[in-house]
Amino acid sequence: MPTLTVNYLDEIRTVEFTAGKVIGEVILTSGFPLEQPCAGRGTCGKCKVLAEGALSYLDEIERKFLLKAEREANVRLACRARIIGDAQVTLTPVVVYSNKAFTQSNEFKTNDHPLGLAIDLGSTTVAAFIVSLKTGDVYAGSAVLNQQTIFGADVITRLSVAESEPVKLSALAQASIYQAIAALKLSKRVLARVERVHIVGNTAMHHLLMQYPVHTLVMLPFQPHDRSAIYDAGSFFSSLFPLQAKVSLAPLIDGFVGSDTTACLAHFRFDRPRGPVLAIDLGTNGEVMATNGHDILVASTAAGPAFEGVNISCGTRAVDGAIVDAQLDDGHLRLTTIGNRPPVGLTGSGLLSVVNMLKCAGVVDVSGRLIDDNHLIPVEEGEDGIAQVKFSLTVALTQMDIRELQKAKGAIRVATDIVLERLGIKPEDLRCVYLTGAFGSQLNTDAILGVGLIPNVDRARIKLSPNGAGLGAAMFLRDESLRIGEELAARTAHVELDLEPEFNLRFVESMGLE
Known part of the structure; x- marks a missing residue:
C-alpha cells in the first residue's frame, strides 16, 4: 500500500x-x-x-x-x-498562541506551589492556563485550534455526527486539550505539581467531551441532557491529565448556555454587581449576560465564526502579519499588523476595524454594500465577480466577507437588545460593558460602536477581557469559587431567543452597520 x-x-x-x-x-x-x-x-x-x-x-x-x-x-x-x-x-501549526505569560514572573517553575490547569473548551479554540492553587495567579496560557473543526465551524453538524460517533468527537476534544497543555511547554517536574483541573465550555462542547447523549440539543426546545456540576471526572479522561489531579466541570445553565458562561459570570463578579452590567462573550457561539443589579439573564446566539477570522476569504488567526486594526489617516490607509509584518490576512478584530474604517470613508454604506464611487479607496471586481477592496496583492475584503460580519454582528446585537429590554436596562444606565472571547485585546472600541455591535455607551465603560471564560475556570480550581459559580448558575435565567416574537425581523434589522 x-x-x-x-x-x-x-x-x-x-x-x-x-x-x-x-x-x-x-x-x-x-x-x-x-x-x-x-x-x-x-x-x-x-x-x-x-x-x-x-x-x-x-x-x-x-x-x-x-x-x-x-x-x-x-x-x-x-x-x-x-x-x-x-x-x-x-x-501548518494550528497553535493560536503558546506559553503566553500572564505575569512577569516564571517563579511557578521553581517554587513549590501546588498548581492547577484551567481549560476553556471553545467551539473553535481550546485554551489552557497554568494557575497557582495557593495564590490564584494565572501564570501562563496557550490556545490551539479545536480539532472538531474538521467537521466544520458549525456546532450542529458536530452534534449530528456525535449521535452515531460519540467517541470520535470526544477523542478530538481531548486531543485538542492535550495539544493546548503541550503548548504551555511545562516540564515533567511542573506537571507533577498539578493537583486540580477544571474544564468549561458551552453545552455542546461539554456534552461532546463527556459523551453525553446529544439528541435533546438538536431539536426543540434544545435542552441539555444533564446540566449538573461534575466534581471528580479524572477516571473518564484516563491519561489525559496528571494521574494525581482531580478533574471537575462547572454546572451548565440552560440550552446552549454552558459552563463557560458560568465562568464568565464568576470572573466578572455578577455575584456582587454594583448596578447594571453587560458582558458579551464573542465567539462562534456568542453569549450575552446582563444584570440589573439583582436579576441575571443570559442568552446564547449563533454568531458564527467570523469573529475568529473563519469563513472570511482572507481570514486568519493572530499570526505575524495578521491585520488587527485599520485607520484612515489624512486620506491614507494605515493598517496595523501583528509584528509590523506585511499583511497576510484579517483577524476578527481586523475585520471589524476595516469594515468600520470603510464605512467612515464612505466605501461601505449602512446596509453593508460596497460603493464603487470612492476615489480614496477603490472598489474592484474580483476574479469571481464579487466586489472587493484590496489591501495587498494577496489580502482583500470582499462583499461576502462583509455579509459574514453583518450576520455575526446582527446575532450579537439582537440578543443584547432583547436581554437589556427584559431587564429594563437602558444602555446609558450600564455601569460597565465587558467584552471577552475571540477578539483578544486588540479590539478597537471605536469600531465596536461604529458598526453598532453594542448599543451606544460611553467608551470609558467598555472593558476588554480576552479570556473571561478561561480566567473564570481558573477561579473554579478553588472550591469556594466553584460554589460561587454553582450559585450563579442556579439563579441565572435563560432567554430563549427562538421563542421571541419577531426575532427574525429584529435580527435582519440588527445586521445594519449602525
Whole structure:
C-alpha cells in the first residue's frame, strides 16, 4: 500500500492508505490536526498544505483558491488533492498562541506551589492556563485550534455526527486539550505539581467531551441532557491529565448556555454587581449576560465564526502579519499588523476595524454594500465577480466577507437588545460593558460602536477581557469559587431567543452597520 509521510512541527508520522483518497482524509488518520472550516466541502480554501509526491492534478477549485506562487511552491488543498501513490505533506501549526505569560514572573517553575490547569473548551479554540492553587495567579496560557473543526465551524453538524460517533468527537476534544497543555511547554517536574483541573465550555462542547447523549440539543426546545456540576471526572479522561489531579466541570445553565458562561459570570463578579452590567462573550457561539443589579439573564446566539477570522476569504488567526486594526489617516490607509509584518490576512478584530474604517470613508454604506464611487479607496471586481477592496496583492475584503460580519454582528446585537429590554436596562444606565472571547485585546472600541455591535455607551465603560471564560475556570480550581459559580448558575435565567416574537425581523434589522 502507498504511504503518506506527515510532518507537523518537530514530529513525523507515516500512514498507509488506499490510493485515491484525498489528502485531508489520510492526514486525519495520522492524529495530527487539520483546519477545515467548511468541513472539506471545498468552499473556504483554508486547508492548505505543502504536498509533494504522487498527487492528482490541480482541479478547478484549487486553481480558484491557490495563488500562482503557492501552486509553484507545491501548496495544495487537503480537501481536493487526491494521493495516487507515496507522498509527503507538511502541515501548518494550528497553535493560536503558546506559553503566553500572564505575569512577569516564571517563579511557578521553581517554587513549590501546588498548581492547577484551567481549560476553556471553545467551539473553535481550546485554551489552557497554568494557575497557582495557593495564590490564584494565572501564570501562563496557550490556545490551539479545536480539532472538531474538521467537521466544520458549525456546532450542529458536530452534534449530528456525535449521535452515531460519540467517541470520535470526544477523542478530538481531548486531543485538542492535550495539544493546548503541550503548548504551555511545562516540564515533567511542573506537571507533577498539578493537583486540580477544571474544564468549561458551552453545552455542546461539554456534552461532546463527556459523551453525553446529544439528541435533546438538536431539536426543540434544545435542552441539555444533564446540566449538573461534575466534581471528580479524572477516571473518564484516563491519561489525559496528571494521574494525581482531580478533574471537575462547572454546572451548565440552560440550552446552549454552558459552563463557560458560568465562568464568565464568576470572573466578572455578577455575584456582587454594583448596578447594571453587560458582558458579551464573542465567539462562534456568542453569549450575552446582563444584570440589573439583582436579576441575571443570559442568552446564547449563533454568531458564527467570523469573529475568529473563519469563513472570511482572507481570514486568519493572530499570526505575524495578521491585520488587527485599520485607520484612515489624512486620506491614507494605515493598517496595523501583528509584528509590523506585511499583511497576510484579517483577524476578527481586523475585520471589524476595516469594515468600520470603510464605512467612515464612505466605501461601505449602512446596509453593508460596497460603493464603487470612492476615489480614496477603490472598489474592484474580483476574479469571481464579487466586489472587493484590496489591501495587498494577496489580502482583500470582499462583499461576502462583509455579509459574514453583518450576520455575526446582527446575532450579537439582537440578543443584547432583547436581554437589556427584559431587564429594563437602558444602555446609558450600564455601569460597565465587558467584552471577552475571540477578539483578544486588540479590539478597537471605536469600531465596536461604529458598526453598532453594542448599543451606544460611553467608551470609558467598555472593558476588554480576552479570556473571561478561561480566567473564570481558573477561579473554579478553588472550591469556594466553584460554589460561587454553582450559585450563579442556579439563579441565572435563560432567554430563549427562538421563542421571541419577531426575532427574525429584529435580527435582519440588527445586521445594519449602525
